[in-house]
Amino acid sequence: MSAMSIEFPEVSLSDIERQAEKLIEAYEDSAGKRVRAPIPVESIAEHHLGYQIDITDEGLFADPNYLGGIVFDEQVIRVNASVEAHEGRYNFTIAHEIGHHVLHREHYLAHRDTDDPGIMCREVNAKPLVERQADQFASALLMPADLVRKAIESLPEVAMGKISVKALRVLASQVNKAGQFSNVSNTAMCNRLIALGYARGMDYQTGKSIDFLRSSDARGYSAIDRWLYKKLKSVLKFFR
Numbered sequence: 461m462s463a464m465s466i467e468f469p470e471v472s473l474s475d476i477e478r479q480a481e482k483l484i485e486a487y488e489d490s491a492g493k494r495v496r497a498p499i500p501v502e503s504i505a506e507h508h509l510g511y512q513i514d515i516t517d518e519g520l521f522a523d524p525n526y527l528g529g530i531v532f533d534e535q536v537i538r539v540n541a542s543v544e545a546h547e548g549r550y551n552f553t554i555a556h557e558i559g560h561h562v563l564h565r566e567h568y569l570a571h572r573d574t575d576d577p578g579i580m581c582r583e584v585n586a587k588p589l590v591e592r593q594a595d596q597f598a599s600a601l602l603m604p605a606d607l608v609r610k611a612i613e614s615l616p617e618v619a620m621g622k623i624s625v626k627a628l629r630v631l632a633s634q635v636n637k638a639g640q641f642s643n644v645s646n647t648a649m650c651n652r653l654i655a656l657g658y659a660r661g662m663d664y665q666t667g668k669s670i671d672f673l674r675s676s677d678a679r680g681y682s683a684i685d686r687w688l689y690k691k692l693k694s695v696l697k698f699f700r
């Protein structure tokens with residue numbers, strides 16, 4: 461039985477927003493200072509949540525399609541070395557893994573089998589609920605709604621609502637600059653603007669990603685890893 465057979469509960473978007481806000485508040489309390497953009501997700505993961513960030517290109521991460529993973533038992537977040545140079549993707553990956561910690565860790569640890577290899581991965585033809593939730597959390601954490609609103613309000617004149625993809629790209633770039641969201645990609649801000657209702661009538665912009673959750677250390681790649689790796693590589697479609 462793998463982690464995929466665990467059923468995770470639905471979490472509302474507003475609840476995900478609140479949980480991201482709560483995490484920032486808790487970090488502010490422990491750091492003793494207000495947090496502004498760029499949201500320091502690396503520091504939140506390391507200094508507040510106690511995770512070690514391991515940048516690697518070994519094993520599963522030889523494939524750049526694996527952007528990240530989280531190992532709850534070891535308190536390690538693994539990030540593919542291929543994204544290290546991409547500020548936006550690197551920070552979104554860490555924020556996404558923090559999302560798994562906040563939203564899924566407890567449920568996962570309570571429901572896994574003792575002999576569970578602890579691997580959670582993408583399902584064929586669908587982005588699993590937990591991955592969508594972790595993405596939503598990452599967006600809310602890196603781009604808090606009130607900071608996005610303030611950035612938009614500071615712009616002299618902006619096209620919003622039913623706008624073209626090109627106009628959305630321009631708006632995202634303006635918001636990133638005005639709000640100092642320097643660790644956020646243009647695509648991520650586009651999607652945040654859609655999610656918050658500043659842009660309407662278009663699909664979410666996509667890139668690609670894949671990650672997995674493990675309960676045990678991923679240093680020694682087991683047979684099931686290699687099997688998963690082959691299987692995933694051949695069948696999955698990736699987003700982000």
Ligand SMILES: [Zn+2]
Nearest residue numbers: 591594671672
């Ligand atoms: Zn994930």
